[in-house]
Amino acid sequence: MNSLLIFLLLFVGIPLFELYFLIEVGSEIGALPTIFFTIFTAVLGGFLVRMQGFTTALRVRDAMERGEVPAVEMMEGVMLLVCGILLLLPGFFTDAFGFVCLIPQARRGLILWVLKRSQIIQPVHGGGQQQDDQPARSGRVIEGEFKRDEK
Template identity: 55%
Template sequence: MNPGFIFLLLLVGAPLLELYVLIEVGSEIGALPTILLSIFTAILGAALVRLQGVSVLLRVQETLARGEAPALEMLEGAVLMMAGVMLLFPGFITDVMGFLMLIPPLRRHLIVAVLRNSGTLRPAPPGTSRDEDPVRRVTIIQGEYRKEDD
């Protein structure tokens, strides 16, 4: 399918679907409770994004202290930013999607799935384990030497 068509469909279709859901919820519980519920989800979402953002930042610092690249943590930060934007938009569908992105195992699974589908993440070569210590894979050759003077 054409990416431009998908973008247009999302640009036009998503707000219309959100509007439809807001109207339906408003007809069931009333206009004022619907507005207050939408504001409440935005405030709660912002607080949760901030809390998890600090957690991801601490994990980035720990990863850097170990001398590793914090790739997964950086991607988690980007997904958290998307979740925060979705939670600030008025509407219940984007709120549900934003809250789902705040669940850490689901967020990591989403990141890994996107990386696998894009071809960025590839399986490890046969015979290697992800949990292996790289120091243990070093071949050590023992021997003796002596320095002879010229």
């Protein structure tokens, strides 16, 4: 897909669609309830993003204390940032997508789907069992020790 078309869809199409939907909802329930509902979803979303952001930061810290790389937790932090931006934007569809991404299982599933689709992680073939005579990766692994000579 052409990147210009994606840019046009994201930055022109979605706001126009949101504006149309806000006008339609406003004509059905009134302008003040529509404005109140839009502000309420932004405040509630900001509060939920803040709570989950602190939780994610604690999980990152715990993983780093264990000596692990908190890759998925860092991606969740980025996803929470995107959710916060979507929830602050006025509109019902961006709010709906933002609230769906606040569900931890949905957020983690979306992150794993993106990582698999972008070839960053690949599923393990053969039931996940590794034979002792097979290397961990397709490349050659040479084990050993080294000593650095300082001159």
